[in-house]
Amino acid sequence: MTTMADHSAPETTTPGNTLMTTRRGIDWIGIPVVAAVGLAAYWLLPDDLGLLTRILSSALFVLSLDLVLGYGGIATLGQAAMFGAGAYAAGIAAVNWVADPFALLAVGGVAGGLVALATGALILHARGLTLLMLTIAVAQIVQEVANKARDWTGGSDGLSGIEPAPVLGMFRFDMYGRTSYLFALAVLVVALVVARRIVRSPFGLACRGVKEDPLRVSAIGGSPKLYLVALYGVAGVFAGVAGGLTAVTSGIVGLDSVGFSWSAEALVMLVLGGTGRLYGAVIGTAAFMGIHHILAASDPFHWMAFIGLFLIGIVLFLPGGIASGVERLVGLVRGKEDRA
């Protein structure tokens, strides 16, 4: 009988193993780093808290996309459907019924999750290009529903008048955006912790197995479609919370929150940062929106061209995204330390 002591033996080291260990190590410290950098930005960039808050809520949305694409292999250009559903649900709830920001996030999460579960059960039998088209169609339908229900959503004028209550009854959402920023940072960090637990759970591992080979998962007793629908629903909750967070921190919800371009931009951000890593979503969002902010100020008409060039460079030279570059760098440093 093998004892626990046997298992504490060091693992065999191979170059691939070093890379995997590096990735896992970065994954572990990624969340504290996000929290620390986020707090540092609060002190260092007090005049840009509005932009930083948008980056945080967008990062949460891109994180939801990473769950479906990076861990489930679900190609989608309709993730904004869940984001928008969450944003409108939280906004409508804030205008009509509740003001507590945590309750509004919960409303957004439930709305996003329900839309994802309902649509995922219908469309996730498809794969590849067909699935991509179906996800776009779902987002278009949600956008049109939001447009037509103008009594509730404000239609093309957008939904305004969202005035959340102070966080925990103490911290008012001030005009400088301090509370919004710290609230968004806290929500993102909690979301990263939860997402990390999910992707490392047996359910998350099975989803990664489905991404690699659905047939193998069936052979060991799992239902690939059920796993994917459940993952889509979970990611829908994340996207809905991101939508709710945007509604709470910005005070307005527009039709663009359900738009195709928002889904596409999120995909670009994720590819830039690196899929299947969680923190890649944060890196990619910060890079995309940071570059957008800087370049759009100097050249408001051609900034997208720079983003395009940047994306081509990343795809050609760092196919795993910016995060993979960080991993390689850390791996190199560790390798040198080991050799020394």
Add this chain to the structure above:
Amino acid sequence: MPTESSVGSLEVAELRAGYGKTLILDGVSFAVPAGGRLALLGRNGVGKSTTLATLVGQTTRHGGSIRLDGVELGGLSSSARAAAGLGYVPQTRDVFKSLTVEENLVTGLKGRPRSALEEAYALFPRLGERRRNGGGELSGGEQQMLSVARALLGKPTVLLLDEPLEGLAPVICDLLMDALSKLDMTIVLVEQQVDRALDFADRVVFLDRGRVVHAGPAHQAKADAALLERHLGVALAA
């Protein structure tokens, strides 16, 4: 309710199956009692792997029945058959390369607690040593151990093994066969190493062109050089 040792009787009758409209198996029948070990032998391309793939629902079944402890599995999905008790280790070794050894094993737990992983490490201590390595970083033998261990974690009553020794060094083959011989469950083994398969099994079924051409005790088949020559084109070393 049957006890663990009394479950796992497999009956296959007049099984006709293939890939799409192409028929590979044309009326295959055999039975394995609970706890029995059957070797499924034949030349290349006669339908051995297709038989196992059909049992777990990964081909197109055109007719016949598959009964596990009297329950018909033929109409069930692949995952439902696995849940019913069929464990499958395919020829391709079936390891998730992007997951670590431990993560690969967790996918086979089927709701059992993580402490059950100790069973896998007890059966194959090498997996315990390599548990944080990626599945794609393992040697062929280690991948095979992982594939077998993961299938066993689901507590199957019947284990289907498709050429588990293919491409492995003799010492690893010994290790693997030794571990398999300790298992108390029904096993159907497809294997090119005829002598090892016949030593391992109680009974043997020879296939040719999708049909059963001989069935009988394994030890008798091993002693019958003419039979082996006729159905496999090989003679075992004395």
